[in-house]
Amino acid sequence: MQTVDTKQYTEQLESLFIGPARAYAALTVDYSEKLINAQLEAGKSWADANLAQLRSLLTVKSAEDLRIYMEGQQNVAKELAERLKRDADKVVALQQDFVQQSQKLTEESVQKGQKLAESGVKQVTESASKAAKRA
Numbered sequence: 402m403q404t405v406d407t408k409q410y411t412e413q414l415e416s417l418f419i420g421p422a423r424a425y426a427a428l429t430v431d432y433s434e435k436l437i438n439a440q441l442e443a444g445k446s447w448a449d450a451n452l453a454q455l456r457s458l459l460t461v462k463s464a465e466d467l468r469i470y471m472e473g474q475q476n477v478a479k480e481l482a483e484r485l486k487r488d489a490d491k492v493v494a495l496q497q498d499f500v501q502q503s504q505k506l507t508e509e510s511v512q513k514g515q516k517l518a519e520s521g522v523k524q525v526t527e528s529a530s531k532a533a534k535r536a
Contacts, residue, residue: 413517416517417510417513417514417517421506421513424506425503425506428499428502428503428506435495436492436495439488439491442488443488447484450477450481454474454477457470458470
């Protein structure tokens with residue numbers, strides 16, 4: 402059976418170090434998963450657009466078809482530029498959320514640390530006061 406001091410030490414270790422480290426690791430894994438999925442979606446979108454353009458190019462059989470194809474390229478370029486902006490905005494939003502969540506975890510850890518420090522100071526002060534009374 403653990404003594405009170407060992408149990409208290411274990412709880413403090415969990416509260417100050419292990420718990421926050423676990424929470425930060427979970428946050429990092431979630432962020433990485435979201436970022437990877439965003440990159441995969443963007444890559445698939447770009448690949449699909451390129452393949453569609455190649456298929457469209459295969460239908461060109463005359464000068465008129467080529468002119469129509471080239472005019473369509475302007476729309477494709479516009480759509481891809483818009484997609485690039487949306488993808489960049491999504492990554493920025495993911496990064497901002499990650500930073501906010503990280504800051505929140507840090508603040509919570511600091512608050513726990515302060516409470517434990519205050520509790521420790523109070524215990525030491527009480528022990529010293531009791532010892533002084535006995536002496």
